[in-house]
Structure formats: C-alpha cells, structure tokens
Amino acid sequence: MKKIVILTGAGISAESGLGTFRDEGGLWAQHRIEDVATLEGFARNPGLVHRFYNARRAQARNAAPNAAHLALARLEKEFQGDVILITQNVDALHEAAGARAVLHMHGVLDGALCASCDARWPAPLAMDVTLPCPQCKKRTVRPDIVWFGEMPYLMDEIYQHLSEADLFAAIGTSGNVYPAAGFVQEANAFGAQSVEINLQASVTATQFTRTILGLATETVPAWVDSLL
Numbered sequence: 001m002k003k004i005v006i007l008t009g010a011g012i013s014a015e016s017g018l019g020t021f022r023d024e025g026g027l028w029a030q031h032r033i034e035d036v037a038t039l040e041g042f043a044r045n046p047g048l049v050h051r052f053y054n055a056r057r058a059q060a061r062n063a064a065p066n067a068a069h070l071a072l073a074r075l076e077k078e079f080q081g082d083v084i085l086i087t088q089n090v091d092a093l094h095e096a097a098g099a100r101a102v103l104h105m106h107g108v109l110d111g112a113l114c115a116s117c118d119a120r121w122p123a124p125l126a127m128d129v130t131l132p133c134p135q136c137k138k139r140t141v142r143p144d145i146v147w148f149g150e151m152p153y154l155m156d157e158i159y160q161h162l163s164e165a166d167l168f169a170a171i172g173t174s175g176n177v178y179p180a181a182g183f184v185q186e187a188n189a190f191g192a193q194s195v196e197i198n199l200q201a202s203v204t205a206t207q208f209t210r211t212i213l214g215l216a217t218e219t220v221p222a223w224v225d226s227l228l
C-alpha cells in the first residue's frame with residue numbers, strides 16, 4: 001500500500017475536551033449556525049461571531065492532543081508511503097501532536113483574515129470588530145474559518161489525493177457536511193479501500209469497506225499499529 005488519505009472530524013478532538021457539533025449538547029445545540037457560522041450572520045452581528053470564535057480559540061489553546069492525534073502523527077512519520085492528513089477541524093491539535101502537513105479544509109482558529117484585502121495573519125487570542133487589518137487598515141477582520149455556504153480550502157489538492165489513495169479513512173466525523181462527506185465516494189470510485197473509525201456509525205457508514213467503532217483514543221492507535 002503506497003498512499004493513505006485520512007479525513008478527521010470533531011470526534012478526534014472530543015477526548016481533548018473540545019466540543020463536537022452534533023453530539024448531545026454539541027456546539028450546534030448551543031448556537032444557531034446561521035448566527036455564528038455564516039457570512040450573513042457575521043454581517044448581521046460581527047461581535048457575536050468574534051465572541052463565539054474567541055471562546056473556541058481560548059478552549060482550543062488550552063487543549064492537549066490526545067492518543068489519536070499522536071497516533072496519526074506517528075503514522076505520518078513512520079509509514080513507508082504517503083500519509084495525507086485532511087481535517088475539517090479548526091483546532092491545531094494534529095500539529096501539536098507532531099503532524100507536519102495538515103490540510104485544514106475549513107480554516108483555522110489561529111488564523112485571521114481580512115474580508116477586504118484577503119490578508120492573513122496569526123489571530124490574536126481575542127478578536128473584535130475594532131481590529132484593523134495590518135495590510136489595508138480596514139476594520140473588516142474575520143476569523144480565517146470557512147463558513148457554511150463558502151468554498152472549503154485546498155479542494156483541488158484534496159481531490160487529487162483522493163484519486164491516488166489506496167486507503168481512505170474517515171475518523172470522528174458524522175458525515176453530515178459536504179464536500180467532506182462525499183470524499184469516501186470519491187476514493188471508492190478510484191478503487192481505494194475505505195474505513196470509517198467512529199464512536200457511532202455516521203450517515204455515510206454504508207459507503208465504507210470497513211467500520212471500526214469505539215473511542216478514538218483506543219481505536220486510532222490500534223488501527224495505526226495494524227498499519228505499521
């Protein structure tokens with residue numbers, strides 16, 4: 001086997017204390033997506049959106065990578081072939097675990113973006129509407145997060161990897177949000193084996209060759225051991 005392509009979701013960071021979105025009491029049970037994760041919501045009330053991401057940024061900065069993040073970093077380092085790590089997560093726990101090349105398709109909490117001139121720079125812990133863009137000086141700064149209705153990042157590169165995958169693994173994602181939820185179909189179409197590693201079967205579970213259920217901190221290290 002030469003190339004493993006991995007997609008992770010909020011479930012891999014759950015045991016690091018970061019909330020998932022659709023589990024019981026998850027983030028979308030506490031906040032309305034249209035208020036905090038859309039361009040329209042940001043235009044309507046940018047302060048509310050900044051406060052939502054400031055809270056998530058503070059929580060993420062205090063979180064530690066768990067055994068699942070560490071196992072994937074080990075796989076990337078030790079596997080005799082290519083390991084491509086794509087994440088829907090905006091935390092930096094894969095990097096904190098030692099992963100070197102992480103494709104953040106939904107952006108990053110630690111990134112700031114200017115809505116006027118597209119400048120990007122490291123986000124301060126707390127952002128607010130008074131923050132001027134360091135490049136164009138306008139007060140149109142937003143979190144560098146891909147919101148619903150916006151095009152995820154790195155899609156061309158991701159589809160290229162999926163077309164070359166021998167094995168595709170989806171870890172800790174409910175399979176509710178496209179285009180990520182469609183990656184398994186893409187990989188299958190190019191003849192890859194596919195495995196879903198999850199706490200509960202996702203809505204796309206039947207599209208995987210194999211399913212491994214359990215807590216990511218137990219299932220992912222065991223899965224990595226089986227590959228090395």
Ligand code: APR
Nearest residue numbers: 009010011014020021022088172173174177199200215216
């Ligand atoms: N170990 C493994 N899996 C877990 C664990 C755990 N400890 N805890 C929860 N899970 C699984 C759940 O069973 C579920 O399948 O993680 C998944 C979490 O699903 P979601 O909350 O929907 O998160 P995700 O799939 O990453 O959401 C995708 O939706 O809101 C947008 O942009 C946001 O990137 C996010 C995208």
